[in-house]
Amino acid sequence: MGHQSIPILETKRLVLRGPEPQDYPNFKATFASYRSRFMGGPLNPYESWMLYAAEIGHWEIRGFGMWMIHLKDTDETVGMAGGWFPAQWPEREIAWIIWPGQGGKGYALEATDRVRMYFYDELGWDGAVSYVDPKNLEAIRLAERLGAVKDKSAGSVDGHDVCYRHPTPEQLASSQIEDGIAMEIAHYADPLFKMKGMPVD
């Protein structure tokens, strides 16, 4: 179905592929749920279908977009991650959403780390941001774990969300951020002990 060939990205536990029509039901269920409250949801079925079609159109128009995150073992989808740059977005964003019930396993960290690498290494981006609702603690924590820092001087999408600026390729190369991310992902994949408490993406 895909007109443009969307690259397939792999990580330790995940395979990232372009959104396909058959992946829609989980997307719809997520955007119908409270889980989507920081991404403009909950949406009715018409709105969520519109957004899903727009996700696919975004790939064609921008040449990048949001991948569907699959588990390598089972091929089931657990969320989406990638680049998002619709009209009115001040800068190119690294975005993600994890299906309800799939949080707390580090999938978002593993996927966003991989897509950032792709944008920097393959598309030559010199930076990226993530727009986060100030009440979305899980997203703020993920942005911080990715090494992003709040940029109070940057424009936001709607004046309400907060801009987190990702480290540049140079900053990533000359810091231990990636090492920390790799250690954390390794821990999720093979935990030494099971943490209790609030799940994070």
Added chain:
Amino acid sequence: MTLTAAPILDTEHLRLRGPQTRDTEAVIAFLMDKDRAELFGHYDNRGDAWRWFAMNVGHWHIHGYGYFIIADKDTDQAMGLCGVWNPEGWPEPEIGWSVFDAAEGKGYAFEAAVASRAYAYDILGWSTIISLTIDGNSRSDALAKRMGCTRDGIFDHPEFGPMNIWRHQPADALQDGGMEAYS
């Protein structure tokens, strides 16, 4: 840049083709023009209008059909939207149309709608299709009648409200309106 695998349909005055990157601004301007787009689906901010444009591209990828750009045969300039539409919740696929301000009053909507119907019947291979008009859109009602449609009930959409269902004549009743309409 070509964004879809849509075919090209040529009619007497028009070229129906898939949406392309260079059509973005014309479509956004139309969707944000309340007077023109109110009965089609108007947006009051650019972000939502852009998403509609992206959504139509995705519609083509999901279904294999969608809204064509009605383009000027000589200049390729976008003059309107017409095609087959079937987002989630639609009762069945419909032929929809709207022409932009500059192309108004030239019979282009009719010409494009006839070509879209022939596309649905001859290329997609369907035997029946409808058109939906928002209650009170008398001009679209008139166009549906001119195409030979008959009323087939009401579709009540949670967002757009009641819409008239117009059923087109079936494919086998339109032998003379087939391929020649866009050949």
